[in-house]
Amino acid sequence: MITIIAAAAENNALGKDNQMIWHLPDDFKRFRQLTTGHYIIMGRKTFESLPKLLPNRTHVIITRQQDYPVPEDCIRVNSLEDAIKACPQNETIFIIGGGEIYRQSLPLSDTIELTRVFTNPEADAYFPEIHPNEWQLVSEEFHPKDEKHAFDFSFQTFTKIK
Template sequence: MGNELSTTSNKMINIIVAKANNNAIGSKNTLIWHLPADLKYFRKLTTGNTVIMGRKTYDSIGKPLPNRRNIIITRNVDLMIDGCEVVNSLEAALTLSTSDEKVFIIGGADIYRQSMEFAHTLYVTEIHNEFEGDSYFPKIDSNKWIEVTREDHLKDEKNTLDYSFVIYNRK
């Protein structure tokens, strides 16, 4: 998919992801780790905003995320999900959102890949470990993205892995 989404010109499209050092984001349609601080960060950023996700990501969550506009992308044109808007493409999902809405792409791997060219900001939780997975986040190209903030955290009694909250802006 090329850079043809005319519907994105005035929208602030954000990607939010937790990824391991080797870019793994999941295995068997589930997160590989449990990191309460990341879940809290995700909730803080996305609550009150629009979240766009693929159907497999929705299935892994199991219900609409509360206090958010949930848009699900699926190839199944007949799928209906209570509490969600269902569309068949990233372009259709972005068309549904208005220019004053804050939009977060929340996964999975295919949706991340499609949206990287159109995102303005990446909110990345870097898990300082490598994991075997079957879903991976695309490489963040340093020619296109600049790190603007980094907040490093050591593991503690609640969070059993070292991690960083990193924000990248498009150059």
């Protein structure tokens, strides 16, 4: 199963200058809970934006640079198709960004785990549109802003309509 996991604003903004636009500790916790123990697929820029390797996950990095150096225990591939082939076929794999990788993976994915952040910031990376004739919202959990979270947000789970 292929699952996309992302945090996107109401205008689908993901980030700016290869950085996230918000700090939501509960979103980080959810991301860690869902992805730990799994293969995570990302583009090179997303990989470079990480502060360090994410523990207990196998990083699959998509880049067109043939000589791009990756740390030990990481897998470098040239395409999304090769990334998926590099992962165990009987396990859930997670697509973690960025915008172009999300766009390419949307038709191939079964589930979207989206943190919808209720703001409309400027960005240079965007999540693709989720079309209601292709995806069904199956659960949503609202979280109001508080002292640790500057914005209201909802955890939303979508499944592909068969």
